[in-house]
Amino acid sequence: MGDDTIGQLRLEALKLNEDSNTEVRSIVPTFEARALPIDSLSFNDLDTFLKLPDGDHAVPTKFTEAYAYLVDRKIDPWSYPFYWCPRTGFNNRLIIPFLYKGEIVGWTARAFSDAKPKYLSEQQPGYVFNLDAQNNNRQFVIVCEGPFDAISIDGCALLGAEIKDSQNWLLKQLNKEIVLVPDRDKAGLLTLEQALDYGWSVSMPDWPDDVKDVNDAIIKLGRLTTLYKIVQAKEANPLKIQLKAKKWFKEVNEKID
Numbered sequence: 452m453g454d455d456t457i458g459q460l461r462l463e464a465l466k467l468n469e470d471s472n473t474e475v476r477s478i479v480p481t482f483e484a485r486a487l488p489i490d491s492l493s494f495n496d497l498d499t500f501l502k503l504p505d506g507d508h509a510v511p512t513k514f515t516e517a518y519a520y521l522v523d524r525k526i527d528p529w530s531y532p533f534y535w536c537p538r539t540g541f542n543n544r545l546i547i548p549f550l551y552k553g554e555i556v557g558w559t560a561r562a563f564s565d566a567k568p569k570y571l572s573e574q575q576p577g578y579v580f581n582l583d584a585q586n587n588n589r590q591f592v593i594v595c596e597g598p599f600d601a602i603s604i605d606g607c608a609l610l611g612a613e614i615k616d617s618q619n620w621l622l623k624q625l626n627k628e629i630v631l632v633p634d635r636d637k638a639g640l641l642t643l644e645q646a647l648d649y650g651w652s653v654s655m656p657d658w659p660d661d662v663k664d665v666n667d668a669i670i671k672l673g674r675l676t677t678l679y680k681i682v683q684a685k686e687a688n689p690l691k692i693q694l695k696a697k698k699w700f701k702e703v704n705e706k707i708d
Contacts, residue, residue, distance in 0.1 A: 480577035480617040482556035487548060488541050491534040494518075513542040520545060520563035524599060525669050531602050536560075541571075547598050549574065550583050559598060559610070572610075577617030580608035582625075591628035591652070593681060596642065600632070600665035604678055612638035614645040630654050630685045634664045640700050643692070652687040655699040656680035 492514075517535045521528045534546035543564045549557035559572040581601045585592050593606035601608035609618060612634070622629050631646040631653045633639035646653055657680060662668045668677040686692050 478616050478620045480575075480621065482551045482554075482575050482578060484554050485549075485557045485573050485575070487534055487546060487555060487558050488536045488538065488560065490538050491536045491541075491546055494528055494533045494535070511537060511542075513537070516543070517545045517563055524603075524666055525674070526599065526602055526666075530605075534558075544571065547602075549578060549580060551578070553583065561599075574610060577615050577621070578610065579618050579621045580610055581605070582607055582621060585625055585627070589627060591630050591685070592622060592625055593654075594622065594629060594631045594651070595665050596634045596639065597664065597666070603666045603669045603674065604681070606632075606665075609642070612642045614642060614649060619649045628652055628685075628687075630681070632656070632665055632681055635700065636663065639664075640696070643696060647689050647692060652685050653692045654681045654685040655692075655695050656684040 514535050514537075517533075518528050521533070532548060532550075534548060536542060536544070536546060541560055543566050544560040544562050546558055546560045548555045549559070557573045557575055557578060559570050559574065562569050580598050584605055585607065593601075593604055595601050595604075595606055595608050596610075596612060598608045598610065600606070607622065629646075629649075629651040631642065631651050633643045633646075633653070633655070635658075643653055656668070656677075658668050659671065662671055665677065665681075668680075672680070686695065
């Protein structure tokens with residue numbers, strides 16, 4: 452083989468190596484620290500509420516509404532580091548920090564009134580919610596769409612219907628079976644189809660027809676029953692998943708067919 456040919460092959464090899472490294476960097480996400488809304492107060496720091504100028508050191512009414520909102524959704528207010536903010540624009544919202552390796556890297560503020568938009572968020576691309584809570588003793592990780600679903604069962608959330616390559620990469624670093632529980636709507640169907648492409652398992656439990664997502668199931672069925680049904684219904688075979696989806700997504704069968 453001539454020197455010119457060898458040189459050309461070396462050049463092509465370098466190009467391939469550069470392309471490969473670029474692809475890896477684009478999949479592996481990095482997250483920078485983010486501040487919560489100004490004056491945000493932790494549920495765990497009750498003393499701060501007593502110092503607020505709201506009557507005779509009373510706990511603010513809006514905070515009690517945030518607390519009641521979690522109770523109504525059958526979520527323990529102390530099961531996650533929730534926040535509340537007394538500032539106008541945030542005092543009618545429950546703040547959920549996004550944690551990664553113990554550091555706050557974003558947040559979402561969910562209105563517990565009729566305020567619009569429903570969510571105000573600071574979110575970095577590729578983030579997976581509640582990843583820190585997945586310990587080594589678990590055989591699988593349950594993945595949902597929304598943060599309340601994830602908190603309800605101590606699983607993870609995609610924070611949307613689309614699965615990003617970087618989210619798939621982060622979840623697979625856990626070395627556990629990934630089990631998607633999609634929302635029971637058209638967006639959930641899209642998530643299911645992507646999960647099949649990534650080789651995830653899927654669970655479509657035997658829930659009542661009016662149950663739309665994991666937190667909805669917990670409100671109606673309870674936490675233990677919901678978890679049991681999720682584990683019982685998990686499936687890894689793509690064909691069986693597709694067949695079950697035809698029944699489970701019956702309100703969007705026109706898209707499946």
